[in-house]
Amino acid sequence: MSYTRTYRERIAVHYSGTVSYNYPASQNGGSDTAHYSGTEYEDVNVSIEVDTEPFDNSVEHCNTNVNLLTGAVVATEAAQIVSIDKNSKKVAETIITGFFGYIRSEISQQIAELSQNIDAQLMHLKELAQSCLAKKKQMEGDFTRISSRYIKIFDDLNNELSNRIYELDKPTFVFKKELDNQSIRTTNNDLVNTVAIFGKEGSELQSKISASIAKKRALDTLNKAKVFLWQQKKLNNTIQQSMLNESTESPQYSPVCFIETKADKNQISKGLHTPLFVSALQENQIKNELIEQFNESTNSWSTITKDYTDNLKLYFNSELNKSYTTADQHSVRVKEMIQKIANLGSIQTISVQNL
Known part of the structure; x- marks a missing residue:
């Protein structure tokens, strides 16, 4: 289908230039150049016809x-x-x-x-x-x-x-056969004296069995007494061989607790706590002497020997295991803490005479 399109546009044209001119002679004649410029507008109409x-x-x-x-x-x-x-x-x-x-x-x-x-x-x-x-x-x-x-x-x-x-085992079989005969005789006999004879024979047999048992028990008792006496004699001989015919002195160790407190009015009190199994330390005079020795500055403290330390550790561990026999977490933790705190090798001792 054919169609026509019309386009209209206004075009602006800019122009500029120079012109030389001469002017007539006068007092000062000559030539010069003049400049000019401007814009001109022109309307343009274009019609396009398309034939399709x-x-x-x-x-x-x-x-x-x-x-x-x-x-x-x-x-x-x-x-x-x-x-x-x-x-x-x-x-x-x-x-x-x-x-x-x-x-x-x-x-x-x-x-x-x-x-x-x-x-x-x-x-x-x-x-x-x-x-x-x-x-x-x-x-x-x-x-x-x-x-x-x-x-x-x-x-x-x-x-x-x-x-x-x-x-x-012929005697046993013979005994069994005779016993069967006796039982048959006692059960199948109609005589009146069978009961008396059977009672007599039964009582004799019972008494023999009881006597045999008593003899056996007495023999066992004598054998046990013999063994006991022999072991007792052997123990006494061992003790006699182990004992020395001389008197020796050895130190004994006992833990004590010395406490010194100071009250509000600068009053100093001293106390000593000792175990009950050492009877000599329970007397007040001995306690006072020990307190005086603790106060002296010339006391010489010494470390216990290694052998005694090892024995003390064995006893300490044994008592600790007896005190904490359960395997719960709290007991195990307390036991481990006690073992860490216990420093048995650092124990110091002081020698006390005439106890």
Whole structure:
């Protein structure tokens, strides 16, 4: 479709220049140059007419061709789909028929092979069954023959062992036989004096058994007394051999607690705490003497020996374990703290005479 477009624009044109001029002779004649500049405006109108008829004709022709091509493509596609569907069905039928035929032939071949193997295995199993039955009959015969022989041997052994046991414990068997005879005589006899005779024999037997038990216990007591006296004598001999026929002096150690306090009025009080098992330290005179010795500046403190320190550590650890026998967390922590605080190697001693 043809169309026309009109464009209008105002154009500004700038101009400038110089002009030389001469002026007539006068008192001072000559020439000079004049400058000029300015802007002129001009309105411009442009009309453009576009003829689109050839393009429209070509577009219409192209549209017609595209429609024809679309119809041809649709028809071709439909025909192709029908052909593909038909051919795919033929191919699928052929594949399915061939696959099932192949599977059928394979299964038939396997069935034939397995049938032959089964027949062969059945024949072999029948032969093995016959062989097993023959072995079973043979083993039954052997078992019967061997068992009969060993039964006879064991019967002979039982009889021989029975005879030997009887010979070894013949008094017991004789006693049992007589006892059975006595019991039969006492239970089956209708005489009146049977009860008296049985009571007499029973009382005599009971008294003999009681006397035998008493003798056995007395013999055991004498043996124990003999062993005790022998051990006592051995202990006395060991003690006598260990003792020295001389008197020696050795120091004894005892812990004490000396306390010195100062009251508000500068009153100084002193105290001494001693263990109860040292009776000499419980007297006031001894305590006062010890307090005076603590106050003296000339006292010489000494460290205990290593052997005594080791013994003291053993005793300390033993008492600590006895005091804290539980395994709870608190007891374990307290026990470890006591072991850290206890510095037994730094114990100082002071010598006190006449205690």
